[in-house]
Amino acid sequence: MSPYVLAAATAGVVIVFLHAIKSHRSRKLPPSPWSLPLVGHLYRLGGLAHRSLHELQTRYGGGLLFLQLGRRPTLVVSTAAAAADLLKHHDLAFASRPHSVAGDKLMYGCSSVSFAPYGDKWRRAKKIAVVHLLSQRRVESFAAVRAAEAAALVALAHRAAAAGEAVDLRESLYGYTNALFTRAATGAAGATAEKLRQMMGNSVALLVGFQPEDVLPDAPARLVRWATGLEKKLDHEAQAWDRFLSELVAAHQEKKKPDRAGGDDEDFLDVLLRLKEEGGGDGQGLTEGGIKAIIKDMIASAIETSYTLEWTMAELVANPRVMTKLQDEIARAAADYRQPVIISESHLNKMGYLKAVLKEVLRLHPPAPLLVPHESTAPAAVQGYEIPAGTALFINAWAIGRDPVAWDVPGEFRPERFVGGGAATVDFKGTDYQLIPFGAGRRICPGISFAMSAVEVALVGLLQHFDWELPAGMRLADLDMGEAPGLVAPLRVPLVLVPKSKTTTLAEAQLQ
Numbered sequence: 001m002s003p004y005v006l007a008a009a010t011a012g013v014v015i016v017f018l019h020a021i022k023s024h025r026s027r028k029l030p031p032s033p034w035s036l037p038l039v040g041h042l043y044r045l046g047g048l049a050h051r052s053l054h055e056l057q058t059r060y061g062g063g064l065l066f067l068q069l070g071r072r073p074t075l076v077v078s079t080a081a082a083a084a085d086l087l088k089h090h091d092l093a094f095a096s097r098p099h100s101v102a103g104d105k106l107m108y109g110c111s112s113v114s115f116a117p118y119g120d121k122w123r124r125a126k127k128i129a130v131v132h133l134l135s136q137r138r139v140e141s142f143a144a145v146r147a148a149e150a151a152a153l154v155a156l157a158h159r160a161a162a163a164g165e166a167v168d169l170r171e172s173l174y175g176y177t178n179a180l181f182t183r184a185a186t187g188a189a190g191a192t193a194e195k196l197r198q199m200m201g202n203s204v205a206l207l208v209g210f211q212p213e214d215v216l217p218d219a220p221a222r223l224v225r226w227a228t229g230l231e232k233k234l235d236h237e238a239q240a241w242d243r244f245l246s247e248l249v250a251a252h253q254e255k256k257k258p259d260r261a262g263g264d265d266e267d268f269l270d271v272l273l274r275l276k277e278e279g280g281g282d283g284q285g286l287t288e289g290g291i292k293a294i295i296k297d298m299i300a301s302a303i304e305t306s307y308t309l310e311w312t313m314a315e316l317v318a319n320p321r322v323m324t325k326l327q328d329e330i331a332r333a334a335a336d337y338r339q340p341v342i343i344s345e346s347h348l349n350k351m352g353y354l355k356a357v358l359k360e361v362l363r364l365h366p367p368a369p370l371l372v373p374h375e376s377t378a379p380a381a382v383q384g385y386e387i388p389a390g391t392a393l394f395i396n397a398w399a400i401g402r403d404p405v406a407w408d409v410p411g412e413f414r415p416e417r418f419v420g421g422g423a424a425t426v427d428f429k430g431t432d433y434q435l436i437p438f439g440a441g442r443r444i445c446p447g448i449s450f451a452m453s454a455v456e457v458a459l460v461g462l463l464q465h466f467d468w469e470l471p472a473g474m475r476l477a478d479l480d481m482g483e484a485p486g487l488v489a490p491l492r493v494p495l496v497l498v499p500k501s502k503t504t505t506l507a508e509a510q511l512q
């Protein structure tokens with residue numbers, strides 16, 4: 001980088017930092033540890049920000065911390081009580097998102113649901129997602145696609161079992177969710193799904209993590225993006241996506257038949273193009289860019305969904321008692337109802353222990369441990385502190401799931417706490433603030449039902465047909481249950497397990 005760029009960047013940071021310190025001192029703010037010039041508290045985050053922030057919070061007490069993360073004043077919420085107060089009483093003030101240049105470029109001017117700042121554009125996109133794409137009826141309409149993709153996953157495990165080989169679950173579970181989400185979003189499978197998966201990997205690498213504009217004012221941040229080649233990468237990626245999505249849109253417009261409009265066999269792209277064509281109502285103001293951004297949002301969610309499956313398999317292998325109990329529940333359902341290879345979804349809904357296991361996994365391992373950052377658009381008085389407008393918000397769902405005030409023996413994996421115990425009625429739908437892996441309030445994830453159906457169908461298939469063991473020579477104590485660094489957190493080491501068929505072959509399973 002040239003010395004001029006460096007000097008301009010440094011001067012910018014100093015000005016912003018001094019300004020931040022001045023305004024910080026004049027307000028009543030939550031506890032804030034000492035920080036460094038320029039970077040503020042950024043250096044305290046480390047690779048596993050949710051863990052570092054949890055440690056800081058236990059040291060300072062209370063449920064709120066106020067940090068200066070580079071340029072951004074940031075409120076961190078780490079207890080169930082503080083989350084309840086904030087989300088019940090100040091949700092509106094904190095319903096926006098911090099501006100992101102990568103989101104602007106890769107998400108068509110932040111017009112996806114997840115990147116849009118709070119306002120009319122976001123409200124319309126969210127309504128489309130909730131009412132037209134991810135409603136219970138629409139989720140049910142994809143049951144056959146889920147069953148087919150889960151059967152492909154079971155077949156893959158059968159092949160590995162027959163060959164005595166291990167399965168790389170990180171790889172195969174993401175293969176499953178990506179294929180399923182791509183089919184639901186665009187109707188495409190095979191090579192198209194593979195291409196989208198590879199492109200999504202490139203985009204996610206550019207979208208997550210701290211960006212130059214988080215630390216520097218606009219002009220020096222732009223210089224840094226230019227000097228480091230980031231600007232070029234973002235433009236290149238945006239163009240590649242646009243070419244690909246334009247082809248999918250064109251193919252959909254060609255195949256569209258009048259008698260299909262509004263039917264249950266529509267994929268997300270069909271629905272969005274229909275709403276745009278209808279013009280008024282919920283499709284009002286929907287542009288082709290907006291449609292492409294929403295499609296990207298939906299396909300990207302395959303990542304968190306597959307991480308949930310991977311964490312579940314890891315916890316089950318680490319807790320053989322729970323694995324056996326869940327397999328017994330599944331075996332009873334399969335026997336009672338003479339089920340085919342993949343147990344039908346109406347029967348999954350009656351499996352109480354399955355639901356309890358998944359809640360327990362999401363309590364201990366929310367795939368987005370700090371949710372997605374919010375930003376306030378108005379001042380708010382939270383627990384007696386004055387939080388200025390323009391403050392970023394991290395809700396530490398990982399710490400909240402381990403809050404000792406909200407949970408008995410929080411570090412223990414014990415699904416029974418959700419069956420008849422004190423937490424029997426606690427759910428992750430956004431009203432129980434001690435369990436918020438999907439967030440709560442206005443910005444809550446609209447894909448809970450879509451995600452959980454995908455997780456349940458695959459999990460039940462994998463446990464109905466196989467016992468799962470650690471690879472030869474590996475002991476339970478060697479299983480690494482730590483997280484990989486990043487704002488979306490899978491297991492640190494991809495999970496590899498050996499399947500042992502309970503139904504010797506897929507053909508045999510199909511006959512049962």
Ligand code: HEM
Nearest residue numbers: 113114298301304305308368371372438439443445447451
């Ligand atoms: C287990 C899987 C999933 C987890 C753990 C998860 C979690 C989350 C979280 C934590 C947020 C942010 C909440 C906040 O800002 O406070 C979110 C937002 C969102 N999720 Fe999910 N999600 C999952 C699956 C899905 C699926 C399957 C879809 C759609 C197909 C989806 C679509 C979205 C969208 C569109 C948003 C943005 C909402 C907004 O900004 O208003 N998610 N999700």
